[in-house]
Amino acid sequence: MSSASEGRIRRSSVSLLTPPPQCVTLLTDDGVPVEAVYEPCTRRSGSRGAAPADTTAIVVAHGFTGAVDRPAVRRAARVFARHAAVVTFSFRGHGRSGGRSTVGDREVLDLAAAVAWARELGHRRVVTVGFSMGGSVVLRHGALYDAPAHAGARPGTDSAVPGAYADAGAHADAVVSVSAPARWYYRGTAPMRRLHWVVTRPSGRFVGRYGFRTRIATEDWDPVPLPPVAAVPRIAPAPLLLVHGDRDPYFPLDHPRMLAEAAGPDGAELWVERGMGHAENAADDALLDRIAAWATDGTTA
Template sequence: MSILARIRQINRRRALGWAAFSYAVAVLSGAFLGAEITLRSKTRRVKGEFVPVGRRGNSVYLPASSETLSRGVVGIVPLLPNQGHALLGPPRLVGTLVRREILEERGVLPNGALAWVSTFVYNGTPQQVGISYDSTLIRTEVGQMPAWHIPAVSGEKDAIAIVIHGHGGQRPQALRMLPALRRSGVAALFVTFRNAHGAPRVGKGYLSLGDQEAEDVIAALHWARDAGYRRAVLYGFSMGGNIALSALRPRHQPYPIPVAGVALDCPALDWRDTIRSNGQRYGIPGFMARHIGNFVQYLVTRRSGQDFDVVDQLAAASSFNLPIVLWHGTRDATIPIRQSDALAAARPDLVEYHRVEGAKHIRCWNIDPEKYDAQLEAFVRRVLPGLPSPSLNSPLSLQGDSNA
């Protein structure tokens, strides 16, 4: 009997039933996984790869991978032996290897070392950038949140930047921008929030995608006031951007100290859109991604009580009243760039928008560090007039403080 004849003998109703069952299982499995990632995602280590290093003079040769081939600047930390840190320039494929030139080097990156390489550039503390800092704790209603305090170069307690990492992220991811913040004249407070790695667990450990985490940012402003600071800017990455904007809601005002502006790097502005987009990111057909996305939202709400309207920053855009500087990469596969496009279009009176061609999620700095740093410094000095003008090294400098 031919294959066609066998197919004709199959009971169509039974086949459709099995197909529907299989589809439902796939959708539900994807939704349960998506809900778990949405609610609990956190990592112990900064994302990167471990690779062997070949070095000739100022050139470094690495195995080809998605990380080592990434556009723009990457950081590399030798593990065996651990003798320093270096910034590497853009990649060039040489046979089966990736060649990058050393832009800045602190310590020694030896030939033959096993090293961590990452587009997040740093994986340690501000000391890795050569900058002195204090580890501190932010007192909140749910516990003590760990933070790094980096005083201003001038020593004055005038203005401070509250730096907020993202979903599943860690504080080292923003160390790339610390030298620029220092040059702008502000102090910095790198904070974390409830249910993130290293922070207190609250309830079942579920994230609220920016809503309750904003309370921890308000607590950081209280800390800054008690430490003697008089004004602040908020600086959020990915979900940290949503947290920063959630802190602008009327229920959090008046602030402990005035907030003069907000910096956003690839912010998550619409979680419904983000969840749907991440389904399609893994090759799931559009119609299935929509179904999975809808079930993820349902499961998240059922498990945690999440109100997606509360963290919809595009819907809240008309209520914002502070200057915003915004970066987003055109190759961002985590948070669709259309969200930042929409915010910039909705509030051109407030938003200074930098649409970075070729940048992945929170990798805008890597494409052109000097340009990004200049934009950040100019924004900080615009919204916080009267800051001192410290004289530091170049935008890529790893030298930091002379006494570090």
Template sequence: MSDAIDHPLPRPPEDRHRLTTSDGVGIDAVLLRGARPRATAVVVANGFTGTYRNPNTRAVAEALLPVGDVMTFDFRGHHGSGGLSTVGNEEIHDLEAVVARLRELGYTSVSVVGFSMGAAVAVRHAAIYGGTAAVVSVSGPSRWYYKGTRSMRLLHLGIGGRVGRLLLRGFRKVRVIDQDWDPRPAEPREVAGEISPTPLLVVHGDADSYFPVSHAIAIHDAAREPRDLWIIPGMGHAERAVTPELAVRVRDWLAERTGPAEG
């Protein structure tokens, strides 16, 4: 995987926010602000076990600041947020709580950049809730219960058993629900076509150890215009694999669809 993006200095101002989802879960979030008030915002949604405290997430968020103010947050069951992780199902309520808070703060254009589990949530949220200016899915799965790679087989072992869940709680500060989905939520590939006319960018690395590029192609093929697909040579999985160059490309793609980037 690629090295982390270096933090630019000085660090931008930030505000801590405590949100409550429609089903009553507390969400821990941080808003990074530019030098002056703006009407455009971007949400960064982490992958499973991720947190806004992670330096890779922070670096991506800071790279996107020329587009608009950036809110990062912890999904339910993760770190400072309440509740239990459902690994991509009820997390759409978490993302909607973040988007709703940004609208309350006066932002009229809100885009979402999601990674891995956060990418699946971003696609489903855009299809079900709508109202976002643009969606970027990075390293996202197209379907559930995928076990075609060693990394995903290990992940399923971790979330599917008591010992694995205890280890996740103890070492990663992630609390996972011990129940199966009932009913099963729609898969990203099943709802991607509902995102249009919101622009969708699907980004995936050809060295992803969790999901092969076929997942990205399936999401892109199921979507309708406007849509773009970037297969990145040598890129690994999710936040840790984002290089400064890729962050700038995503920033510029967002700027073209939501307004000019600030220099």
């Protein structure tokens, strides 16, 4: 799977004339059409009716085999909308988006397009919330897309990715990663071994396409994208929240702990959720509500 060029994101290819919720097709920097939905904040007091500039927008990055119309994604959007405006979208190869899934590599461009759209709609503060694969994508996106005020403040890069990219439209002001891996190619659990079969074998990709409605690229990563554990130290000074369940069947607790340690002192807040399984399907409304409250802390949203 080829690593993407982390360049500027093209503007939406669809006119924003649809009344809320707005459904559009965004065009990524590498030309992939991505379906996206915008929903304003539904809170009855405070932010309801406020201008976008005065409210936070939460951009939701779903897990592998998810999509904008999946029940768990819609439920997360409904809960988040009590606190903020919400942008949901389908990663490439998922739902009605074009292209093929690269399982966390070029998906960073899909997220950047969604963040840029939220800012085009008028939101000055944008928070990314990612689950599982989406959790790894928000970490990498947070490391690569920097606010202009902080440009050049992050460590240097390696050969797999360009330097930190200053872009007023594509950066996140805070990052929330839920149920994310710390490192690539992990096969230490049965669910992850099954996932690797789906991604790497022709019969597995057939199951992914027709069983999970997910179209998967056949090429190997070349070069290998920046691993999550290497991305987290580069997210500061943006706030970072890591959330993980103690019953996650995919990634045991050494993954979030490794990420928190890599972030350094005060670099990340870690919530280990008792009894929680994996990603958006396991996140109950109470947890989603707490995540949204964290994401909008200190704002009118």
